[in-house]
Amino acid sequence: MSADITQILKIDTISYARIRSALLEKREIALLDVREEAPFAEEHPLFAANLPLSRIELDAYARMPRLDTLIAVYDNGEGLAQRAACMLGELGYTGVSLLEGGLAGWREAGGEIFRDVNAPSKAFGELVESRRHTPSFSAQEVQQLLDDKADVVVLDARRFDEYRTMSIPTSISVPGAELVLRVRELAPDPKTRVIVNCAGRTRSIIGTQSLVNAGIPNPVAALRNGTIGWTLAGQTLQHQQQRRFPETSPDNRAQAAVSARRTADLAGVQRASVEQLQQYLEQKDRTTYRFDVRTPEEYLHAHLPGFASAPGGQLVQETDHVAPVRGARIVLADDDGVRANMTASWLAQMGWEVHVLDGAAPESWSGSGQSAVRLPLRVETIDSAAMLTAGALKEWLAGDGASGITVVDFAASAQFVQRRIPGAWFALRSELKVALQNLPQSSRYVLTSADGLLAQLVLKEFQALTSAQAYVLEGGTDAWVAAGLQTEGADSSAAAHFASPRSDRYRRPYEGTDNPVAAMQAYLDWEYGLVEQLGRDGTHGFFVI
Incomplete structure (x- = not known):
C-alpha cells in the first residue's frame, strides 16, 4: 500500500449519530467492517457489511459501484481500518471516513451489537414469524409424517451444495426463489402437505411464508429449526442426495406468475422498463444494483448484460453481503415473472427500494458465462x-x-x-x-x-x-x-x-455435520432473541405484509 502516514491523517471520521441518521432517512451509506469474517461474526452493527481488507481491490467495485458513496470503515482496534480507507481512496472512492472509535465507539455511543453473519436477513425472518405466526412442525412431527408415509413433500430451500452436504430424508432441493415457481409441479394435489426446511430458521420461514403469501392451496409448514432441529432431536440426516426440482409446466408457470405479481404489488414493489433502468444507471447520485435471481445454471447460459447472478433465495438471505450500500436501489430480473417478483416482495419488506424489470426482449439476454470483474x-x-x-x-x-x-x-x-x-x-x-x-x-x-x-x-x-x-x-x-x-x-x-489463523471463515453452527450440540443450540437461542434486538436498534425499517 502506497499511502503514508500523512495520507492516513487526512482521513475524515464519521460519528455513530451521523450513520444512524443516514440509516433512518434511507440515505445511501456503506458501513464496512474490514476485519476477517470470523471476528466480524462475533460482533458488529446490524447493517455492517464484511469486506475484509484482504479482498478490497477484488470486491469493492462490484459491491460499491458508485465511487462517491458515503463509506464508513471500522475495525476493533487492529489497525486495519486506516489501511483499508487508504486502499479505498487509491481505488478512487471519495466519500471514505473512519467510524469514530471503531466498534468500541459504536458500542459506547449506544449502538446495538449483533453477531453471526447475515444478521439483517435473519432478524427479518424472525420478525416475519412473530408477526405472521408462520406455521411450523417440529422435527419429531415431520419424522412421524415420513414414518406414516403421509401425503407430504419436503422441500429444501437452501443452495444445492448445502443440500448435498446434509438433507432431510425424502427432501427435494428447491432453493428459496424457486419455491413458488415449482411447488405446483411437486405437489399438484392440494391435499398434499408441503414442508419447507433449511439448515436453521430463516430460509424455511421465508420459504414457507412465500408459499402462504402466494396463496397456494396446500397446507404448508416450516420444519422448525431446520437440520439443526433435526440433529438435536437425534434423527438421521441423509448425505450426497441429488433430488432436484423438475421443469415447470406452462400452466403452472402462468399460475405462479399471477400469484407472484399479486404478492409483489402488495409489498409495494416498483416496476422498471428497460428505458427507465437506463435512466437509473445514468443517475450520478444513486447506486443501482442489478441482479438476475434465477439459478446459477440459467445465468451462465444466458443473462442480461450488466446483471450479476444472485439467486433469489440467497439474495434475501445475504442481502448485506451482495448489496452493502444501504439505501441503494435494487433492480431484479428473471424470464418467468415469478422469481423476481417473489424476491422483490421480501426485499421491499426489508426496507429496500426495489424494482422488477419488465419488458426485456428475448434477444436482450445476450450475456453468457460469468460476468466480468472490474479490477484495479x-x-x-x-x-x-x-x-x-x-x-x-x-x-x-x-x-x-x-x-x-x-x-x-x-x-x-x-x-x-x-x-x-x-x-x-x-x-x-x-x-x-x-x-x-x-x-x-x-x-x-x-x-x-x-x-x-x-x-x-x-x-x-x-x-x-x-x-x-x-x-x-x-x-x-x-x-x-x-x-x-x-x-x-x-x-x-x-x-x-x-502461518495465519483461519479467521477468514466463520464456522457456521448450521453447516457441516460435526458441529457441537451446544453451538447449534446457542445459535437457535440467538435467533430467538433477534426481534428484541431489532427493537433496541431501531434502524431497520422492516415491515411485514
Missing part, C-alpha cells in the same frame, strides 16, 4: 519478471534448491485445506507481518491464490517486508491444477501448514 490497474501492470509459470515452479521444487523455496497460499482457508500445492503454507494478507514471522526462512517465496489475482495484490506488500526474492504463480493454484500437477488436500496424509 495494479493487478494488470505487475512486473512480468515477478511472474512464475506452473512449469517453472515445478522445476524449482524438483531441483537442488527446493529447500530454499516456500510456496505461500493466500486463497480462502477452506480452499487451501481442500486443494493446495504440496508443502504450501496458508497466510492471510491482513496479518502479513505476523505470517511472515511464522513462515520458514527461505531465499525465494512463491505466492499463490486460487486464480492468482489476490497473490498479485499481495506481492508488493510481501516484497516490502523481506529481502528474499518473491514471485507470483501465474494463474495461481488453478493453473497448477490445469497443468496436471500434483496437489494435497483434506484426504492427504500431509499436514496443512498455517
Whole structure:
C-alpha cells in the first residue's frame, strides 16, 4: 500500500449519530467492517457489511459501484481500518471516513451489537414469524409424517451444495426463489402437505411464508429449526442426495406468475422498463444494483448484460453481503415473472427500494458465462519478471534448491485445506507481518491464490517486508491444477501448514455435520432473541405484509 502516514491523517471520521441518521432517512451509506469474517461474526452493527481488507481491490467495485458513496470503515482496534480507507481512496472512492472509535465507539455511543453473519436477513425472518405466526412442525412431527408415509413433500430451500452436504430424508432441493415457481409441479394435489426446511430458521420461514403469501392451496409448514432441529432431536440426516426440482409446466408457470405479481404489488414493489433502468444507471447520485435471481445454471447460459447472478433465495438471505450500500436501489430480473417478483416482495419488506424489470426482449439476454470483474490497474501492470509459470515452479521444487523455496497460499482457508500445492503454507494478507514471522526462512517465496489475482495484490506488500526474492504463480493454484500437477488436500496424509489463523471463515453452527450440540443450540437461542434486538436498534425499517 502506497499511502503514508500523512495520507492516513487526512482521513475524515464519521460519528455513530451521523450513520444512524443516514440509516433512518434511507440515505445511501456503506458501513464496512474490514476485519476477517470470523471476528466480524462475533460482533458488529446490524447493517455492517464484511469486506475484509484482504479482498478490497477484488470486491469493492462490484459491491460499491458508485465511487462517491458515503463509506464508513471500522475495525476493533487492529489497525486495519486506516489501511483499508487508504486502499479505498487509491481505488478512487471519495466519500471514505473512519467510524469514530471503531466498534468500541459504536458500542459506547449506544449502538446495538449483533453477531453471526447475515444478521439483517435473519432478524427479518424472525420478525416475519412473530408477526405472521408462520406455521411450523417440529422435527419429531415431520419424522412421524415420513414414518406414516403421509401425503407430504419436503422441500429444501437452501443452495444445492448445502443440500448435498446434509438433507432431510425424502427432501427435494428447491432453493428459496424457486419455491413458488415449482411447488405446483411437486405437489399438484392440494391435499398434499408441503414442508419447507433449511439448515436453521430463516430460509424455511421465508420459504414457507412465500408459499402462504402466494396463496397456494396446500397446507404448508416450516420444519422448525431446520437440520439443526433435526440433529438435536437425534434423527438421521441423509448425505450426497441429488433430488432436484423438475421443469415447470406452462400452466403452472402462468399460475405462479399471477400469484407472484399479486404478492409483489402488495409489498409495494416498483416496476422498471428497460428505458427507465437506463435512466437509473445514468443517475450520478444513486447506486443501482442489478441482479438476475434465477439459478446459477440459467445465468451462465444466458443473462442480461450488466446483471450479476444472485439467486433469489440467497439474495434475501445475504442481502448485506451482495448489496452493502444501504439505501441503494435494487433492480431484479428473471424470464418467468415469478422469481423476481417473489424476491422483490421480501426485499421491499426489508426496507429496500426495489424494482422488477419488465419488458426485456428475448434477444436482450445476450450475456453468457460469468460476468466480468472490474479490477484495479495494479493487478494488470505487475512486473512480468515477478511472474512464475506452473512449469517453472515445478522445476524449482524438483531441483537442488527446493529447500530454499516456500510456496505461500493466500486463497480462502477452506480452499487451501481442500486443494493446495504440496508443502504450501496458508497466510492471510491482513496479518502479513505476523505470517511472515511464522513462515520458514527461505531465499525465494512463491505466492499463490486460487486464480492468482489476490497473490498479485499481495506481492508488493510481501516484497516490502523481506529481502528474499518473491514471485507470483501465474494463474495461481488453478493453473497448477490445469497443468496436471500434483496437489494435497483434506484426504492427504500431509499436514496443512498455517502461518495465519483461519479467521477468514466463520464456522457456521448450521453447516457441516460435526458441529457441537451446544453451538447449534446457542445459535437457535440467538435467533430467538433477534426481534428484541431489532427493537433496541431501531434502524431497520422492516415491515411485514
